[in-house]
Every structure is written in C-alpha cells, then in structure tokens.
Amino acid sequence: MTGFFQNLGMSYEWAWFVSTICGILLIALPLMLAVAMIIYVDRKIWASMALRRGPNVVGPFGLLQSFADGLKVFLQETIVPSAANKGLFLIAPIVTFTLALLSWAVIPFNSGAILADINIGLLYILAISSLGVYGTIMAGWASNSKYPFFSAMRASAQMISYEVSIGFILICVVLWAGTFNINDIVWAQKGHVFGIINGFVANPLLFPMWVMFLISSLAETQRAPFDLTEAESELVAGYQTEYSSMAFAAYWLGEYANVLLMCALNATLFWGGWLPPLDIPVLYLVPGFVWFLLKVFFFFFVFSWIKATVPRYRYDQLMRLGWKVFLPVSLLFVVIVSGYLMATGHFQ
Amino acid sequence: MIQTIAFYLFAVLTIASAAATILSRNPVHSVLFLILAFFNAAGLMVLTGAEFIAMLLVIVYVGAVAVLFLFVVMMLDIDFAELRAGFVKNFPLGMLVAVVLLAEMVLGIGAYKAGALDLGTPDGTAATPAGASNVEAIGGLMYSRYLFLFEAAGLILLVAMVGAIVLTHRQRSGTRGQKISKQNARRPDEATVNVKPEVGKGVSL
Incomplete structure (x- = not known):
C-alpha cells in the first residue's frame, strides 16, 4: 500500500504514514462492526440453545440490536464512584480496549494481507495478551469496591496461569513451522499431512496441543466455563461492577475483540488460517479471507456453544487444570515434538 | 525522521515514567509507572533492532513479574506517615546506593566508549549477523x-x-482437598449400598 501512495506523489515517509493509518482503519473499523454483529450472533446462539427467540425486535431478525444497545450506553451518564481512583478508573477500560485491538496488527487475513509482517509476530501476540490483564487489575483496584477487587485478583491469577501453558503450546507450533512470523506459520501448514490436508491440527502430535489451546483460550478470554471473573452469582458483575456508559461498553467491545482474536489464532495457528482446508487447486478459487473468516466464525460458534452448555468451573479446579494438567502435558509435548523433529532431521 | 520522533518519544516517556515511579506517593501508581517505563524501554530496544529482547522484556517483566508486584502492592496496607518518618534515618544508606549505582554507570559507559567490549557498534545499532x-x-x-x-x-x-x-509448601493435616482421580475412579457399586434394616433398628454406615 505504501507504493500506491508513493505513486500519488508523496515522499516515502508520508506514504508509509498514510498507508499505515489506512491499514489500521481498514482493520479496526470492520472489527468493531464484526464485534457488534458477533454479540448479536452470540445472543442468538445462546437463545436457540435455550429454546428462546433471542433479540428479534430491533431491525429485521433483531439484527440492529447491538447498535441499539450501543446507542443506549452512549447516551447514559458516566458514573465515577466518589471513592474511586479517578485517573486509573477511566484509563482501565481504554487500556483493555486498546490492547484488544493491538494484536490484530499481526493477524494475516489473506496471503500477505497483514498490517505488520514482522519476524516475531507470535511473540508480539504473547506480549500483548500478557498486557491484557492490566485493564482488569486496574479496574478492580481503582473501583475501590470489594467485588471488582476479588474479580481482579481472580483474573490476574487465571490469566498468568494459562499464559504459561499457552506459551508452551505455541512453542510446539513454532518448532514445527520454524518461524515466529505468522504468515510463514500459515505457509508451513500448506499440505502438512499427506501433502493434502492444510493445518497443523491434523498432525497427531499437534492435535492434543490444539485441544489444549482451545481450552486455554477460553480461560484467557474469561469465557465460560472459566468466567470466574464475572461470576454473577458471586461477584455481581466482576471488575465491571462499578462501570457505566461508554466505559462499560469499552469493556464489552474489548472482551469480544479478544474472543475474536483467540478464534482467529485458533484458525491461523492450527487450522491453516487463510488456506483452504484441503490442498486442492479448485479450493484456491475461493479467496483466502473467506476461508479465514469461515474458520473464525466456526470457532466463535464453538465458543458460544461451550458458553451455552457448560457449567462454571470452581476456582481451585481452574487452577488445578492450568498448573497440574496443562503445564506438565504441554511441557511434555514440547520435549516430544522437538525430539521428533530432531530425530527426523526436520531442521536440516 | 520517524525513527528520531519515535526515539525521543520512547526516551522521554521512559525517563519521565521512571522519575514518576520514585516520585509518586501512591505505591500502586509507582508500580504502574514502572510498567510504563518497562514498556517504553521495550520500544527503545525495538528501535535498536533488538526486537526479540524487547518482546521478552514485555512478556517476562511486564506480563509476569510486574503483575505479581502490582498484586502484592495492592494488598499491602502502607502507612505513609511511617514511611516518611524513616526518610532521614535511611538517607545515608540511600545516598550510598545512589553513589554506587552512579559509579557503576560511569564505569560501564567508560568501558563501552573505550571499545573493550564487543557489544555492538558505537552508533547504537546492534550488529546482527x-x-x-x-x-x-x-x-x-x-x-x-x-x-x-x-x-x-x-x-x-x-x-x-x-x-x-x-x-x-507445607503439609497441612485435617484438610479435605478434592482428589479428582479418586472421584472419577468411584463406581456405583462401591459408592452405594442397599440395606434392608429391620423394624426399629437403624442403619450404621
């Protein structure tokens, strides 16, 4: 895109600047729209699993429900509790929302359709997702209220615990792909199994890693069955209890943008990203971003399906799963995968 | 051009947030400023071409160490009056630490300028192969x-x-922890028992 703006007669630096801004807008605006629609989809899926109708009043089939909700919270008054730490209280939702958007810079939507094609894309995602916990902690502390604080403590412990095993799972993928660049990781999955199936998930050594990654990404985004941070029956609404108006909306948007990001990561790292499922020339006629979006949507359906059907974990069970099951198993798989790759001479 | 702007942005923010770390009265604000300083230092490392180290800095220090730090500081009940009362008493020790740090910094920069260390090129860009x-x-x-x-x-x-x-780790007696493997291994025939008590007699379990 930089070249296009250079052709319009700009200097390289200005062209780079303008094209980067355009790239950010091209990702962020559709993402916000997607988040609004995906909230609607989420509610529809839960509704149909609970034999209800779900949102069906605003617009055709209730399609405009999220926009109506958005308008409603926009018009509400922003309430800052008098005992709250005002600065942090207002910064916290901004942090959450910004971090939720930042990771999308390195997600490839199609071959080469990526905002920042950097060598360390996967590490960048790990770094940004490890920052995500601050929005929650700051909100919990700055609210100066019991329930948000409990929630913040739960959230930080939970996210740190599951990031460890996510790190090991990603190392297995990186070992097999031989690169941290996400676009190259997608290319490495082309014809991965029998030369015809695209995707690491069909690999017997990486399939268990994908299952663990799916579960860990549920825990990382605090979705059911790991939604202990906003367990309604115990913590009112968790760290968002004291928030109202747009600050509350920023949390919602950030949360769903994170969920979509995790779906995109599942699709990109294990299911071949923008590659079609099978390495057959006919399937390449469909543009890559269609495959990518289909996969993301599929994983989002899995996320809502789980939320609609699975009861919440208890806190000690959550910690047990993270530290006593996922951590040793993922560590074992790092050893097995690297041993297999060394034995078969994959690195030559 | 854009590198220069980015450098001054990161450098100024690093120094400002490092100063704010030691100047702010609220310890939680201190930790948050420390995190901002880490983050901007990572930005400086990206500028020098050490993007791997930058990401590790963010993942390890910002993502893990500082979270625990913040966690502990939030739970602490700090008495500010007591803290300030100790200032005069601790001042000589603090000065000593500051002088040692300054001397180390001067020595380090001196050694780097003398070219004794093979760390990179003097203009600040790391020499990657x-x-x-x-x-x-x-x-x-x-x-x-x-x-x-x-x-x-x-x-x-x-x-x-x-x-x-x-x-x-301590072994506590008398706790009733959940053993999930034991629960999963339980079968109906060992968990339930059918008894037919006589009239007027109870059941002992």
Missing part, C-alpha cells in the same frame, strides 16, 4: 558459544524454583 533474524542469531550464540553459561543460568533458576516451592 547478516541474513539471520534476531531470534536465530541469539539462539545460535546461546546454544553454541554460551551453552554452558546458558545451562548454568537454567540450573540456578531451577534451584530457585525448587527453593521457593520447598519454602512455601
């Missing part, structure tokens, strides 16, 4: 030339970890 990415270059060095140092560092960390676990 041509054709290798940051990760590969560091990996190549770490697993060949510095293998034993690397393994020694790993052993030290392992010992520290075992030590921490030994220190904090």
Whole structure:
C-alpha cells in the first residue's frame, strides 16, 4: 500500500504514514462492526440453545440490536464512584480496549494481507495478551469496591496461569513451522499431512496441543466455563461492577475483540488460517479471507456453544487444570515434538 | 525522521515514567509507572533492532513479574506517615546506593566508549549477523558459544524454583482437598449400598 501512495506523489515517509493509518482503519473499523454483529450472533446462539427467540425486535431478525444497545450506553451518564481512583478508573477500560485491538496488527487475513509482517509476530501476540490483564487489575483496584477487587485478583491469577501453558503450546507450533512470523506459520501448514490436508491440527502430535489451546483460550478470554471473573452469582458483575456508559461498553467491545482474536489464532495457528482446508487447486478459487473468516466464525460458534452448555468451573479446579494438567502435558509435548523433529532431521 | 520522533518519544516517556515511579506517593501508581517505563524501554530496544529482547522484556517483566508486584502492592496496607518518618534515618544508606549505582554507570559507559567490549557498534545499532533474524542469531550464540553459561543460568533458576516451592509448601493435616482421580475412579457399586434394616433398628454406615 505504501507504493500506491508513493505513486500519488508523496515522499516515502508520508506514504508509509498514510498507508499505515489506512491499514489500521481498514482493520479496526470492520472489527468493531464484526464485534457488534458477533454479540448479536452470540445472543442468538445462546437463545436457540435455550429454546428462546433471542433479540428479534430491533431491525429485521433483531439484527440492529447491538447498535441499539450501543446507542443506549452512549447516551447514559458516566458514573465515577466518589471513592474511586479517578485517573486509573477511566484509563482501565481504554487500556483493555486498546490492547484488544493491538494484536490484530499481526493477524494475516489473506496471503500477505497483514498490517505488520514482522519476524516475531507470535511473540508480539504473547506480549500483548500478557498486557491484557492490566485493564482488569486496574479496574478492580481503582473501583475501590470489594467485588471488582476479588474479580481482579481472580483474573490476574487465571490469566498468568494459562499464559504459561499457552506459551508452551505455541512453542510446539513454532518448532514445527520454524518461524515466529505468522504468515510463514500459515505457509508451513500448506499440505502438512499427506501433502493434502492444510493445518497443523491434523498432525497427531499437534492435535492434543490444539485441544489444549482451545481450552486455554477460553480461560484467557474469561469465557465460560472459566468466567470466574464475572461470576454473577458471586461477584455481581466482576471488575465491571462499578462501570457505566461508554466505559462499560469499552469493556464489552474489548472482551469480544479478544474472543475474536483467540478464534482467529485458533484458525491461523492450527487450522491453516487463510488456506483452504484441503490442498486442492479448485479450493484456491475461493479467496483466502473467506476461508479465514469461515474458520473464525466456526470457532466463535464453538465458543458460544461451550458458553451455552457448560457449567462454571470452581476456582481451585481452574487452577488445578492450568498448573497440574496443562503445564506438565504441554511441557511434555514440547520435549516430544522437538525430539521428533530432531530425530527426523526436520531442521536440516 | 520517524525513527528520531519515535526515539525521543520512547526516551522521554521512559525517563519521565521512571522519575514518576520514585516520585509518586501512591505505591500502586509507582508500580504502574514502572510498567510504563518497562514498556517504553521495550520500544527503545525495538528501535535498536533488538526486537526479540524487547518482546521478552514485555512478556517476562511486564506480563509476569510486574503483575505479581502490582498484586502484592495492592494488598499491602502502607502507612505513609511511617514511611516518611524513616526518610532521614535511611538517607545515608540511600545516598550510598545512589553513589554506587552512579559509579557503576560511569564505569560501564567508560568501558563501552573505550571499545573493550564487543557489544555492538558505537552508533547504537546492534550488529546482527547478516541474513539471520534476531531470534536465530541469539539462539545460535546461546546454544553454541554460551551453552554452558546458558545451562548454568537454567540450573540456578531451577534451584530457585525448587527453593521457593520447598519454602512455601507445607503439609497441612485435617484438610479435605478434592482428589479428582479418586472421584472419577468411584463406581456405583462401591459408592452405594442397599440395606434392608429391620423394624426399629437403624442403619450404621
């Protein structure tokens, strides 16, 4: 895109600047729209699993429900509790929302359709997702209220615990792909199994890693069955209890943008990203971003399906799963995968 | 142009947030400013071409160490009056530490200027081997030339970890923890029993 703006007669630096801004807008605006629609989809899926109708009043089939909700919270008054730490209280939702958007810079939507094609894309995602916990902690502390604080403590412990095993799972993928660049990781999955199936998930050594990654990404985004941070029956609404108006909306948007990001990561790292499922020339006629979006949507359906059907974990069970099951198993798989790759001479 | 702007942005923010870390009265604000300082330092590292180290800084320090730090500071009940009362008493010690740090900094910069250390080029850009990415270059060095140092560092960390676990682990008697494997292994025939008590007699379990 930089070249296009250079052709319009700009200097390289200005062209780079303008094209980067355009790239950010091209990702962020559709993402916000997607988040609004995906909230609607989420509610529809839960509704149909609970034999209800779900949102069906605003617009055709209730399609405009999220926009109506958005308008409603926009018009509400922003309430800052008098005992709250005002600065942090207002910064916290901004942090959450910004971090939720930042990771999308390195997600490839199609071959080469990526905002920042950097060598360390996967590490960048790990770094940004490890920052995500601050929005929650700051909100919990700055609210100066019991329930948000409990929630913040739960959230930080939970996210740190599951990031460890996510790190090991990603190392297995990186070992097999031989690169941290996400676009190259997608290319490495082309014809991965029998030369015809695209995707690491069909690999017997990486399939268990994908299952663990799916579960860990549920825990990382605090979705059911790991939604202990906003367990309604115990913590009112968790760290968002004291928030109202747009600050509350920023949390919602950030949360769903994170969920979509995790779906995109599942699709990109294990299911071949923008590659079609099978390495057959006919399937390449469909543009890559269609495959990518289909996969993301599929994983989002899995996320809502789980939320609609699975009861919440208890806190000690959550910690047990993270530290006593996922951590040793993922560590074992790092050893097995690297041993297999060394034995078969994959690195030559 | 854009590098210069980015450099001054990161550098000014690093120094400002480092100053705010020691100047702010609220310890939670201090930790948050420290995190901002880490983050901007990572930005400076990206500018010098050490993107791998920058990401590790964010993942390890910002993502893990500082979270625990913040956690502890939030739970502490700090008495500010008491803290300020100790200022005069601790002032000489603090000055001593500051002088030692200053001397180390001067020595370090002096050694770097003298060119005794093979760290990089003096203009600030790191000399990565041509054709290798940051990760590969560091990996190549770490697993060949510095293998034993690397393994020694790993052993030290392992010992520290075992030590921490030994220190904090205690066997408590009388607790009724959940043993999930035991629960899963339970079958109906061992969990339930059918009895037919006689009239007027109870059942003992």
